[in-house]
Amino acid sequence: MTRLIDLKGAIFLSLLAAFCLAVPVLNLVVPEGSGLHLPTYLVSLFGKYLAYALLAVSLDLVWGYCGILSLGHGAFFALGGYAMGMYLMRQIGSRGVYGNPVLPDFMVFLNYKALPWYWYGFDHFAFAALMVLLVPGLLAFLFGWLAFRSRVTGVYLSIITQAMTYALMLAFFRNDMGLGGNNGLTDFKDLLGFNVQSQNFRVGIFVATGIALAFGYLIARAMTVSAYGKILIAVRDAESRTRFLGYRPEHFKTLAFTVSAMMAGVAGALYVPQVGIINPGEFAPGNSIEAVIWVAVGGRGTLVGAALGAVIVNYAKTILTGAMPDAWLFALGALFVVVTLFMPRGIVGTLMEKFGSRRAAATLPPEPEIAPKLAEEGQGS
């Protein structure tokens, strides 16, 4: 039977642990003058990568193991981020530029008289934390329940998930939504009493993100190695077969989709305090596609690969946007093309294929059937 922590998982978790130990030490303990000192801005940067990695893991759970290519996972990430952002906004209190103790700044200058109802409760961390899980989870549950029950699959599903995040983006851009419109939520002060700008907080939330990533990985891994995971993979490979065996694929898919969305929400919630802003741009369909690409680059259906892909692509982006600001898109675009053409299994998948067992290599999922072709006729036999 497959173990919860296999070799690649063990390597991944120990690397992650080492990273989460080394970064605080290099930042907090090593003195600033030393060549080994890690500047604080890098701590936040790495924290951001880890949040993205968690998003990638959540995406891999549904895409790699369940065949749901979600082009809307950025929406769940952003919703989690907004829930956290709303809490952080309420924490500002009267320290905003207008000094209003209840209303965030953007509401003051848009002439809001009272706090909209959906902002109630966000002054409590526990409530906000609950919403971080609940809002993306509920949306995913509703969406999944509708879509999977009607057997929307493949490309159709991808396109409507994209439509979902696009619709949310348009909605959140509206200033009348009462969530800050295009500017989103920003100028955060503190979280649970810690100043979000302080070095200690940055290190703390970095470690928290690392832990969340480890947990996220373990949850996803536990799900995929359980009986549930076997059925999930069966659904991915031959959905109609599972149905004739008496399984209801829509239940399995909805569950995976919901758990995955909640995980993405947590990633978003951890991301927001580190980058200091959440705005509707996070819903942009391009972001979700990019997340898919992280998974593809790392190797889908491996979880570890997804996390690795997210870190690698974003690290490349950081380096390239600084080193070659006028041409980095060429490099990034070329990377995507090259990886799909020459490493269809992604980095981890390719390594497993080369060095791992045949058994492992066989876990590469087949592509779902593409939509019907033009003028294809139905025929009985």
Added chain:
Amino acid sequence: MIAWKTWSSAAALAAGLSLSALATGAARAEETIKVGILHSLSGTMAISETTLKDAMLMLIAEQNAKGGVLGKKLEPVVVDPASNWPLFAEKARELISKDKVSAVFGCWTSVSRKSVLPVFKELDNILFYPVQYEGEESERNVFYTGAAPNQQAIPAVDYLMSEDGGGAKRWVLEGTDYVYPRTTNKILEAYLKSKGVKDEDILINYTPFGFSDWQTEVSKIKAFGSAGKKTAVVSTINGDANVPFYKELGNQGIKATDIPVVAFSVGEEELAGIDAKPLVGHLAAWNYFESIKTPENEEFIKKWQAYKNNPKAVTNDPMEAHYIGFNMWVKAVEKAGTTDPDKVIAALPGIEQKNLTGGTATMLPNHHITKPVFIGEIEANGQFDVVWKTDKLIPGEAWSKQLEGSKDLEADWVKLNCGNYNTKTKKCGGA
């Protein structure tokens, strides 16, 4: 098994390399003075911001040709925040922490400025922000060289109400749905009402970013404008959406003589992308126009076209704002004798710099500058014919007098050391 080991050690090595790659650079000795340029070179905002990056590079090269600052050469550090707002904050942090820049020139959208604000406050550096914006802000670390609403929107409305401007009685406030149009329109609505314009004579409408199908909106404007009273449109439509908007205006035959449109975000750069003939007579309000004839401006245009190696390259208002801001910064650094941000911030208020269009801009204690306001009519060649200008320079107001929440606020970083001093409660920190 062996293979796995190889892989893991390779991964560890890669991680180690990347750490060191990111961390170096900080230690290098300060032979030059670094100046950060934080403008999007890709994504949706590249269309507007790329020219500003080039303008900054030109200004820095020019200053270096004059011998630099404090005897040191200036070194521009260009990064691409890719029209991604969180990335703006990340790149700002990188510029300040890793590249150790002495000041940053950058941002275009309000949201990008809001995104980097905490970074500049935390790391105590200087941002020069060159674009007209909604006001309602004054930060110690930010210098606003673009127009505040009272330096652009209100004079434009005044002009349209005047006999010269056509004596408009009915108003359409058409904007993209984001904070700048929202705030500007709030201010204008309050201002118009104070001038006796009735509710039913004001139509406010918002459209999303990048809106491209203007048929319904334009026909709505046309219908609103045919009610018998002289109608004018105040447009705060953002960049991308303008071209289809004007194309639709031209298509539906709305001429400037019927319903003039005054825009706050349409400049020479935007007009270069459209056939301007159907737009002749529509207006824009800016603090700078390329067509204004002064020796300084002519020289600036000449240098710009030579720098871009394109005789058709146009200049625009935010470029002048960077020109003023950059020169002010140079003067402040020379005055302070150091690039230390704290000292430079203290030295900046009161610094003067000649505008390209005549007059002298002064950095005010609220970190905004004094500016002349021009109203230009679009000409067939995509330039503007200045039809009206303020007779004196107008000081930028950080807080609008027209808005309920901000009418008692005042910004003064020199005497009060406060960006939001409440004149009623006599306290710093808002209401």
Added chain:
Amino acid sequence: MTRLLALLFLLLSAPALAQGPDPYAQLAGDGYAEIEAGVAGLAASGDPRAGVILSALSDGRLLVRPSDKTLLIRQATGIVDARTGAPAQDDPALKPVRANNRVRRTIEASQGQLNLVSLDPAKRREAADAVFKARDAAALPALDTALAHEKDAAVKQAMTEARAAVLLAKPGTAEAEKLAAIPAIQARGDGDAMGILRGLGADPSEAVRAAAARGIAAIETRLAILGALQNVWYGISLGSVLLLAAIGLAITFGVMGVINMAHGEMVMLGAYTTYLVQEAIRTKAPALFPWSLAISIPCAFLVAGLVGVLIERFVIRFLYGRPLETLLATFGVSLVLQQAVRSIFGPTNREVGAPAFMSGAFDFYGLSVTWGRMWIILFSMAVFLGLLFVLRKTSFGLKTRAVTQNRRMAAAMGIRTPYVDALTFGLGSGIAGIAGVALSQIDNVSPNLGQGYIIDSFLVVVFGGVGNLWGTLVAALTLGVVNKLAEPYIGAVLAKIGLLIFIILFIQKRPRGLFALKGRAVES
């Protein structure tokens, strides 16, 4: 002597104007108010040169010599004196007399009066409209004269309306005259007419007020009906744009199954090709400009099609059978193409001009139809039918369908499948390029052009039913019309959001789109 003559003219032809300041001097003045007064004075003076001078002013060809404030006109043949028409010396110090909106408005109104007796009926019509807008009581005598001689029914109606408008606006018009004027205005039935009638709300006469109110009610009904029709038209127009954007995708995605994220960039390439063609025409053969779009169509098809073939040969051909991976690779390709265009042409918009036949609008039973939109609708239909023809009736279309349905069987029958694949992808891309020619007329020609259409295109194809061209057509038009009908009530953003939610729910109901093909083969 001239002065006396001028006085005589004044007495004869301009009863409203007493002897005033010299309009020539006013035109040479500084302020817009003075220039405006000069325009009005000149028009009223009956000076035979007035028409020439005013059109020169509105074109920016009226010049003033700063030294002696003499007015001159720049003509094709050289500089002439404005007052006499005699040739004059060119001088670099000459400055154009400036006009702003206020001056231009006065010019239009004055030209209106002057052109009322023009020989060209179109000009007379225009003049009548100008008078209608200006409602200047001074034009009344001229209007009456012109009306008496007018033969052309349409022009006559316009003049009657103008006369009625002037009468209603003029203080001191008798009640009976007003009551007679109101039906003429009511018959016009547009927003302007309503504005005039609304202006009578405070009229002292009860009868006039009542007549105006009736008129307003009638116009409102008419406008409500017209408004709905207008929205349908806008919807069809939006639908045609969606169709253009999506139809290429219906080939690459719908027929070939490639999730082509670079589709928008093909549209963008088409738009940039149009720009290049126009630039070439502007510098090399300006006379061809009206044909620039027609010339651009094959060019855009070739450019985008060629790029499409290259993408197919170098990227997509390795990915058949892995459709979701085509999404990733083509997303990379789209980034590269965007940045390439940005590097070559710069990030700013490029100007693509509209030929004369594309600009302006005409009135169709009260509906305002813009020429540009109409051509785009016709064009999109032509592209659609053309594509349908290619796929249904040509041997290439047959091969395409054979290959996409059963690659192995087609190969076994001797069809060179790689060749057909490349050409099919090229066809889809080329069609996208053609769409770019049309979209260059209504949208920004910038590296981001394609981004704005990609999501909508996918939604249209999916909504219509993948692999069904008719579905794409119906989907595009449906989405366009529904969007435009909802827009006036809930605004552009909510309309769009509503539409997206509608599509999401619709796909639940019909998981394979509007025109799904039923049958066993497609379900497995």
Added chain:
Amino acid sequence: MDPPATAVGPANKSKVTGALLYVDDLRVTFDGYKALRGLSLTLAPGEMRAIIGPNGAGKTTMMDCITGKTRPDSGIALFDGTHDLLALDEPAIADLGIGRKFQKPTVFESHSVADNILLALKGPRAAAASLFGWRNRVAAERIDAILTTVGLLPHRGRPAADLSHGQKQWLEIGMLLAQDPKLLLVDEPVAGMTDAETVQTAELLRRIAGDHAVVVVEHDMHFVRALQCRVTCLHEGAVLAEGSIDAVSADPKVVEVYLGR
């Protein structure tokens, strides 16, 4: 064969027919093409039935209707005399005890042979339950027993993707056995098999029949003959002939359909 006159509602618990499967007057249309035109069929418990017919006769469409994949335009399909199959979806029908093997062998290629059987084993099918706990040792013994039956025990741990075509066919039959259904629908089980394998398969199916009712769709006449059961011949969506293999193959209508007109 007297058709039940009353509709079958959930309240009507008593069996309306003693047949295990009762199908009457099924009609299905695809885009104007009539795939089934009033097809009727009755199957007794434990009976084995072979269905033959040329391409396009409606064999697979009939199976689709019985298993809930295709909704017919009209007709009746009753299982066990109480369950209206046309009102149920695939998992519910599978739950009643109808198993199906596809024309193209459909196994879970990423899973091992044993896991394929494991997933098919009778047991709870809920998603939440599957998250916790794995099936016990009893399951392992049963899996081995089934794998022995279909001759795949040596391949127990291999990924299903590695099996040959014929082995995949057997694995799928094994999965059907694991489901332990009352009725097995087997679509072209010997396509792509060697003669020896065909013979083995026929033996296997014969062994299964008796405990289970089996419907076999097949072209291969030798195989059908080897099944030694009643044969139904379909043509153009309706039953053309029914009886013993010799009777049916001698029927002039059948001969005409097969040999062309």
